Amino acid sequence: MATTAEKRDYYEVLGVQKDATKDQIKSAYRKLALQYHPDRNKSQGAEDRFKEISEAYAVLSDDAKRAQYDRFGHEGIQGRYTAEDIFRTTNFDEILRDLGFGGFGGFSGSIFDMFFGNMTGSGKGTRRGADLRYDLDMTLEQAAAGLTTEIEVPRTERCPVCKGSGARPGSNPRVCTECGGKGQVQRVSSAGFAQFVRIETCRACRGRGQILDNPCRDCRGIGTVQRKRKISVKIPAGIEDESSLRLRGEGDAGETGSAAGDLYVVCHIMRHNFFARQDKDLLCEVVVGMADATLGTTIQVPTIEGKSAEIEIPSGTQPGTVLKLKGKGMPALGGASRGNQMITIRVAVPTKLTDRQKDLLKELKQTEDEKKKSGFFKF
Numbered sequence: 001m002a003t004t005a006e007k008r009d010y011y012e013v014l015g016v017q018k019d020a021t022k023d024q025i026k027s028a029y030r031k032l033a034l035q036y037h038p039d040r041n042k043s044q045g046a047e048d049r050f051k052e053i054s055e056a057y058a059v060l061s062d063d064a065k066r067a068q069y070d071r072f073g074h075e076g077i078q079g080r081y082t083a084e085d086i087f088r089t090t091n092f093d094e095i096l097r098d099l100g101f102g103g104f105g106g107f108s109g110s111i112f113d114m115f116f117g118n119m120t121g122s123g124k125g126t127r128r129g130a131d132l133r134y135d136l137d138m139t140l141e142q143a144a145a146g147l148t149t150e151i152e153v154p155r156t157e158r159c160p161v162c163k164g165s166g167a168r169p170g171s172n173p174r175v176c177t178e179c180g181g182k183g184q185v186q187r188v189s190s191a192g193f194a195q196f197v198r199i200e201t202c203r204a205c206r207g208r209g210q211i212l213d214n215p216c217r218d219c220r221g222i223g224t225v226q227r228k229r230k231i232s233v234k235i236p237a238g239i240e241d242e243s244s245l246r247l248r249g250e251g252d253a254g255e256t257g258s259a260a261g262d263l264y265v266v267c268h269i270m271r272h273n274f275f276a277r278q279d280k281d282l283l284c285e286v287v288v289g290m291a292d293a294t295l296g297t298t299i300q301v302p303t304i305e306g307k308s309a310e311i312e313i314p315s316g317t318q319p320g321t322v323l324k325l326k327g328k329g330m331p332a333l334g335g336a337s338r339g340n341q342m343i344t345i346r347v348a349v350p351t352k353l354t355d356r357q358k359d360l361l362k363e364l365k366q367t368e369d370e371k372k373k374s375g376f377f378k379f
Contacts, residue, residue, distance in 0.1 A: 007074045010056035018070070022061060029057040030095060058090040075196055129156065129224075129252035129261035136265050138235065140272040144304045144330055146237035153231055153263060156224040156252040162216035164253070166223040171214035178204035224253045233265055238280075238331040241269040274302060280339025282329045285346055293317045293347045301343060303328050311343065319347040 011018050014028040035041065036050040059065045059077060065086070068076045077086065134151055158164035167173045175181040179202035187198040201207040215221025231250055244266045251261025269277075276283040282304055288297070296315030300308040309325055322344050329339025353361070 008052070010060050010069060013052055013056040014060065016060075020060075025057065025060050026095070029053060029061075033095065054092065055086060058086050058092075061090060078196075078198065128259045129254040131261040132251040132263045134263060134265050135268060136233070136235075137268050137270055139270055140275055140277065141304060141306070142235070143239050143241075143267070143269050144237060146239075147235040148232065149235070150230050150232050151265070152228055153250070154226065154228050155250075155263075157227045157229065158253045159216060159219035159223055159225050161218040162223065164223040166212050166216055166219065166221040168214040168216050173210035173212050176202060176205035176209055176211050178202050179209060181209040183207040183209040231263070235265075235267060236333055238333045239267050239269075241267065241277075243267050275304060277330060278342075280330045280332055280337070282339065282341045283344070284341065285344045287346045287348050288313055288317070289348055290350065293319075293345065301325065301341075303341060304330070309341075313345065317345055317347075319345065321345045 011020070014020075014025060014032065016024055016028050020028075032053045033050065036046050036053065038047040038050055041050075059069050065077065065081065132153060132155055134153055136149070136151065138147060159166075161169060165173065176183075179185050183202055183205065184199050184207070185202050187200055189196050189198065202209070205211055212221045216223070219225050231247070233245065233247070235245070244264045247263040247265065249260045250263035253260045274284055284301075286299065286301055288299065292299075292313055294316065296317070297313045298310055299313060301311050303309050303325070305328070309328060311323055311325060313323075322342055325341035325343065327338050328341035331338045350357070
């Protein structure tokens with residue numbers, strides 16, 4: 001988290017007055033969370049903004065923390081609570097589920113993981129593994145049908161020799177005497193009658209809580225090694241372009257046995273030479289001859305499923321007419337419904353005619369001219 005000098009006022013962060021009720025604070029947080037949640041907002045800085053508003057809500061929604069903040073400001077919070085304490089007692093999951101974050105499309109784990117996934121369960125400062133990104137190209141047909149594929153991802157993994165401990169086999173790390181194995185130390189300072197306790201990462205063990213006198217030769221005490229791993233990925237039918245799937249724990253391994261990061265698979269749908277996508281509908285164009293458009297006919301039209309479908313061209317069809325093949329578009333995520341295939345009719349005007357064709361058209365034109373004179377001709 002930011003230092004107290006860098007932090008903005010919590011009330012200002014949420015856009016509420018200092019006498020705001022709990023309901024008003026919750027309502028403000030819901031609105032901002034919907035706008036900045038990183039599962040929805042991929043712009044630069046959105047995740048930091050989301051963390052900022054979540055921290056403000058965690059403090060102001062708790063009576064004890066809010067009273068401490070109102071009296072002493074940010075120093076009062078950081079001097080009394082650890083970063084984990086600020087978030088641990090706040091029920092974010094209920095709010096985020098109501099907003100639609102969770103289940104397919106959200107891929108949002110608990111907010112506590114989002115903030116403190118880089119810490120081990122013991123509170124030691126060993127870092128969680130980094131998140132990774134993999135860009136996956138696919139055809140529109142694959143996006144429509146769904147896809148299970150195998151990707152190869154270069155990543156760091158737990159060292160097989162030391163099992164992620166960082167210590168050479170046969171040796172054991174020793175507990176750091178500076179922090180007593182906690183990975184953190186307390187720094188006490190006074191300001192007038194108030195005494196503040198600051199929690200800092202232990203410098204002696206760099207937050208690990210342990211000292212490695214005999215580091216593993218394979219990983220040099222880090223606990224991780226570089227590997228390429230094949231991972232199976234299931235892409236649901238109806239996936240949209242630039243959508244990302246979050247695979248928990250498939251990112252880089254953490255230091256000395258701490259939690260692994262996540263893998264984000266970003267889906268890129270290649271341009272199709274016949275279909276254009278518009279939400280769940282698929283748009284296409286079909287060219288018919290002038291005689292078929294005038295007299296009417298039945299034609300076969302390609303579909304995204306790979307089979308042709310029959311569609312009737314009514315007599316007198318005009319250029320630009322849009323016909324519909326119901327249920328032949330893209331499926332919705334989860335398969336609850338399906339869009340339509342919208343077919344725009346283009347009429348081909350012949351550029352070369354036989355003498356017989358010319359005579360027939362002249363005869364048709366003569367008939368049209370007579371109707372125009374009599375006032376009965378209408379397009």
